[in-house]
Amino acid sequence: xxxxxxxxxxxxxxxxxxxKNKKLFSKNGNAKLIDIKIGMATCGIASGAKxxxxxxxxxxxxxxxxxxxxxxxxxxxxxxEPTIAITLPNQNPIVFGYVDLKxxxxxxxxxxxxxxxxxxxxxxxxxxxx
Amino acid sequence: xxxKYKKSxxxxxxxxxxxxxxxxxxxxxxDKLKEYGLDNEINAILSVCFNKCSIGPNIIVHPxxxxxxxxxxxxxxxxxxxHLLNNRIVDRLVYNEINEIxxxxxxxxxxVLRNCGFIDPENIEDYIELKGYDALAKCLTEYTPVETIQExxxxxxxGRGGGGFSTGLKWEITSKSEADQxxxxxxxxxxxxxxxxxxxxxxxxxxSVIEAMAICGYAIGANKGIVYIRAEYPLAxxxxxxxxxxxxxxxxxxxxxxxxxxNFEIELKYGAGAFVCGExxxxxxxxxxxxxxxxxxxxxxxxxxxxxxxxxVNNVETFANIPAIINKGSEWFSSIGTEKSKGxxxxxxxxxINNVGLIEVPMGTTLREVIxxxxxxxxxDKKFKAAQxxxxxxxxxTEKDLDLPIDFDSLSAAGSMMGxxxxxxxxxxxxxxxxxxxxxxxxxxxxxxxCAPCRIGxxxxxEMLIKLCDDKGTLEDIDLLRNLSVVVxxxxxxxxxxxxxxPILSTMKNFYDEYHAHVVDHKCPSGQCxxxxxxxxxxxxxxxxxxxxxxxPTNAIFxxxxxxxxxxxxxxxxxxICMDKCKFDAVYLN
Numbered sequence: 001x002x003x004x005x006x007x008x009x010x011x012x013x014x015x016x017x018x019x020k021n022k023k024l025f026s027k028n029g030n031a032k033l034i035d036i037k038i039g040m041a042t043c044g045i046a047s048g049a050k051x052x053x054x055x056x057x058x059x060x061x062x063x064x065x066x067x068x069x070x071x072x073x074x075x076x077x078x079x080x081e082p083t084i085a086i087t088l089p090n091q092n093p094i095v096f097g098y099v100d101l102k103x104x105x106x107x108x109x110x111x112x113x114x115x116x117x118x119x120x121x122x123x124x125x126x127x128x129x130x
Numbered sequence: 131x132x133x134k135y136k137k138s139x140x141x142x143x144x145x146x147x148x149x150x151x152x153x154x155x156x157x158x159x160x161d162k163l164k165e166y167g168l169d170n171e172i173n174a175i176l177s178v179c180f181n182k183c184s185i186g187p188n189i190i191v192h193p194x195x196x197x198x199x200x201x202x203x204x205x206x207x208x209x210x211x212x213h214l215l216n217n218r219i220v221d222r223l224v225y226n227e228i229n230e231i232x233x234x235x236x237x238x239x240x241x242v243l244r245n246c247g248f249i250d251p252e253n254i255e256d257y258i259e260l261k262g263y264d265a266l267a268k269c270l271t272e273y274t275p276v277e278t279i280q281e282x283x284x285x286x287x288x289g290r291g292g293g294g295f296s297t298g299l300k301w302e303i304t305s306k307s308e309a310d311q312x313x314x315x316x317x318x319x320x321x322x323x324x325x326x327x328x329x330x331x332x333x334x335x336x337x338s339v340i341e342a343m344a345i346c347g348y349a350i351g352a353n354k355g356i357v358y359i360r361a362e363y364p365l366a367x368x369x370x371x372x373x374x375x376x377x378x379x380x381x382x383x384x385x386x387x388x389x390x391x392x393n394f395e396i397e398l399k400y401g402a403g404a405f406v407c408g409e410x411x412x413x414x415x416x417x418x419x420x421x422x423x424x425x426x427x428x429x430x431x432x433x434x435x436x437x438x439x440x441x442x443v444n445n446v447e448t449f450a451n452i453p454a455i456i457n458k459g460s461e462w463f464s465s466i467g468t469e470k471s472k473g474x475x476x477x478x479x480x481x482x483i484n485n486v487g488l489i490e491v492p493m494g495t496t497l498r499e500v501i502x503x504x505x506x507x508x509x510x511d512k513k514f515k516a517a518q519x520x521x522x523x524x525x526x527x528t529e530k531d532l533d534l535p536i537d538f539d540s541l542s543a544a545g546s547m548m549g550x551x552x553x554x555x556x557x558x559x560x561x562x563x564x565x566x567x568x569x570x571x572x573x574x575x576x577x578x579x580x581c582a583p584c585r586i587g588x589x590x591x592x593e594m595l596i597k598l599c600d601d602k603g604t605l606e607d608i609d610l611l612r613n614l615s616v617v618v619x620x621x622x623x624x625x626x627x628x629x630x631x632x633p634i635l636s637t638m639k640n641f642y643d644e645y646h647a648h649v650v651d652h653k654c655p656s657g658q659c660x661x662x663x664x665x666x667x668x669x670x671x672x673x674x675x676x677x678x679x680x681x682x683p684t685n686a687i688f689x690x691x692x693x694x695x696x697x698x699x700x701x702x703x704x705x706x707i708c709m710d711k712c713k714f715d716a717v718y719l720n
Binding site (some may be wrong): 003006074117 | 135192241246248255258329333334335382386458485486506
């Protein structure tokens, strides 16, 4: 990735990022990647998010699941930390709260593998300015 | 990966939804589904509280995203027959309260937190993908500095650090100050007890602050930015450093940005966590390596600030608004909020509230909506008593203010202030005198000691509040407390002392009866101040075993064997040993 010298450079970089992510996550691409985001702000980490993230990074490949695990900042649900947001291919993201290792295991086995919802879903309660 | 279940019913797990029917709702629905032979296709599960307790019990049908409210046991059949079997939405159970601002039923609207929780803060690509650095490009290539400032002025953005001064005007003043060097400073010295808005933004979306600082630099003619951040935020510092390095690598800060002649560099300076350093003149002193003490204004930092040069100081949240304003336009931004307070405000909800968390609501949202619709109500369904906004500088809002649309001016009029966004909710068990004492204790600790009213005055105020809470206060103390509060407010040098008596004055105004009860009735109405509690022995339960009397360290318990014992309150030191030792639960507090 080169240095941004003009506005066109920035747009080019953005398009290539979009293109790359489209390939990774879209149905028409080769891989059907699952997008997993973990709230890793100070509050989340203090509640054990780091352990959950390590667990997911370690366990998902072992269970033959193709996913991209990503840290993010605070999702705002401090009362339900640790929180993770999972987007199955071509679906809307679903946020789970109170995710400890046991819950993470349940989420992998039931939600990620079979698409079944499990207890502890947090309904999205805000609108984004995009 | 196709689910066994085609649909799922998400049942709110909030206590009021769960208790409403006196049955296990999830079990009930699953049983019903079985009756209809749907249990292999559809299931019911528990979900985290929807925060719509007033219209509960609530159920969401996934993935149809239909939300049913005030559901009763009989409605379950309707939902199954109509919705699940015949695909017809049960309209009578759908509440569509549309938010005028966002055009949806959601109470929250995220501008500042637009990227928090979505992007990896340590990866600039994530930010660039979501319009990142577009606003900077737009300003540098399409707007002149003056036009940039005009755009911010038109948006109506006001400083989110607490003062509420127009951000655009501040930029304009700094831009008009002539100097060979100017500075952009980001105030990330977040010190209010219970506030974590700025930390969350820096940890979740550091690039938006970097981008905004560069825009500010371009607008006011500064090529240097400094983030003053407290060393107590190690993760925010780490992510900010990574973000700055990445932005530099991409050429988004540094020399000749976007091929123009604009250069901008950002560095970090660490604060040691002194509350007063959030005050902009004290912050500048601290950055210069001097003691963190405020200086007299004027001169304002926009004229003579860091190293004597014109300096524009804005808060983290203020900066985080800027890229969105530039990208979407000032008209869009000024369409949100109230007449004089535009946009949204991030609040850190804390205290006796079910859903402690970070929220962002349009200005003008009422306290009731914040507490009950977003915050999920008071813990254990207790009664709401007060909300402290503005931290140690603010005041309390009470039940009568529940329907007050929250903005800068309405909060000031109600005797509180917006502050930086900490909101602490108190219930009927909280003593307002003790609350004032807590904040004064904080101020006494954090006063820099430069001016006498703040250094000595707050100390005396704190002592008097301790006296009141320890059942040693008099009516004269209350008068003195009020008079001294006014003096400290009027004579202190900086914002810290000018606002530190606010918790006393506002609790006195709203809860004078509690102060009165502490000195005249010798009791604490909420029962929080333990000095007023006395141990008693219950006539019914005491069997006269003498165990309490034998264990009392001050021999305050009298009584004969097999006869009722009595505690002498003159001697009792309230250690509670009698209560622990009694096997018959005969000792109680009152």
